[in-house]
Every structure is written in structure tokens, then in C-alpha cells.
Amino acid sequence: MKKILMLSCVALLSMTACKKNDASSRVSEESVAKIEEKAAAKKNSGTPKMEFVELAHDFGTIGNNEAVETEFSFTNTGDADLVIIDARATCGCTVPEYQKTPIKPGETSKLKVRFQTGAVGQQQKTVTLTTNTEKGEEFLTIKANVSPAN
Structure with a gap:
């Protein structure tokens, strides 16, 4: 009797273990459609792009210790x-100033750089x-040949 009971349990376990139990069988077509719809909405939500002059x-x-400034003009295309989340220079002698508010598509703005x-000698x-x-990042470069002080 114990053998029959034991064989029945083994047979039941093997039948349960062989049951198809993969993730794809639990995903409905409706769920897939919702996920695809969200991905399409995110893709179509737009991306800003900076185009510099x-x-x-x-x-x-x-001259040595002479302060100079320039402006980099750009458009959100x-x-x-x-x-612009942040603007940093490679040196404390270079100070960027930028618009802190969002720049709408088609709008133009300027980034001022003081050096x-x-x-x-030659500085970059x-x-x-x-x-x-x-x-995610944009890079601008300034150059100058700094002459010695008189």
C-alpha cells in the first residue's frame, strides 16, 4: 500500500512539474498592447536638441589678467x-553664465563665457x-594667447 501511495505521489509530482509554466504563457495580449502604447508615447514625447552657431x-x-567675454548662441532645434542643468569649466578662470529656465523648441538663447x-602663453x-x-553633454572651447605683464 505504501508503494502504491508513493508511486502515486511521484506520478502526480512529475505531471505537475512538466506543466508549461513559462512567463510568456502568463502575459496577455492586452498587457503587451499597453506596454507598446506607453513606449510609443514616450518616444513621441520629443527630445530637445542644441544647435550652436x-x-x-x-x-x-x-593681456595677463585681462578679462574677456564671448557669447555662444544656440537654438533648440x-x-x-x-x-541646461549645469555648466562647468575646466578652470576657475573661466566662468559660464546660462539661461536657467527651459528653452522652448525653436527658441534661441546665449551662453556667456568670461575668461x-x-x-x-597659449591657453585653452x-x-x-x-x-x-x-x-546629455555639450562641449564648448575657448582659446587665448596670454601675453606677459609689462
């Missing part, structure tokens, strides 16, 4: 609001913009 500026020869250094600094664009 120039990515680099050369101040030429400037994307189809969503552009937000003043006591170092002499990079300003890194952290944005909500697809790339």
Missing part, C-alpha cells in the same frame, strides 16, 4: 523643452554643459 572661440592675444587668467579651456538632450 559655433563651438569654439579664439580671443587671440590678450528639437521638439521638446531644452534645459581671465594670470597664466601666460573647455566648458561642459549638462543638458536634457539625447547626448
Whole structure:
């Protein structure tokens, strides 16, 4: 009797274990449609894009400790609001100023960069913009040949 009971249990367990139990059998077509719909809505929500007039500026020869400024003009050519999250320079002698409010698609804005250094010779600094664009970062470069103090 114990053998028959034991064999019955083994047979029942093997039948249950062989049952198709994969994840695809539990996903309904309705769930798949909802997920695809959300993905399409996210894709169509738009992405901002920064298009600059120039990515680099050369101040030429400037005097030691002379303060100079330039503006980088750009347009949001994307189809969503552009937000500049942060702007940082490679050196404290370079100070970027940027628009803190969202820039609408088609709008133009400017990023002002102020440069003043006591170092002499050819200088090159990079300003890194952290944005909500697809790339996430934009890079601008300034250059100057700083002459020695008289």
C-alpha cells in the first residue's frame, strides 16, 4: 500500500512539474498592447536638441589678467523643452553664465563665457554643459594667447 501511495505521489509530482509554466504563457495580449502604447508615447514625447552657431572661440592675444567675454548662441532645434542643468569649466578662470529656465523648441538663447587668467602663453579651456538632450553633454572651447605683464 505504501508503494502504491508513493508511486502515486511521484506520478502526480512529475505531471505537475512538466506543466508549461513559462512567463510568456502568463502575459496577455492586452498587457503587451499597453506596454507598446506607453513606449510609443514616450518616444513621441520629443527630445530637445542644441544647435550652436559655433563651438569654439579664439580671443587671440590678450593681456595677463585681462578679462574677456564671448557669447555662444544656440537654438533648440528639437521638439521638446531644452534645459541646461549645469555648466562647468575646466578652470576657475573661466566662468559660464546660462539661461536657467527651459528653452522652448525653436527658441534661441546665449551662453556667456568670461575668461581671465594670470597664466601666460597659449591657453585653452573647455566648458561642459549638462543638458536634457539625447547626448546629455555639450562641449564648448575657448582659446587665448596670454601675453606677459609689462
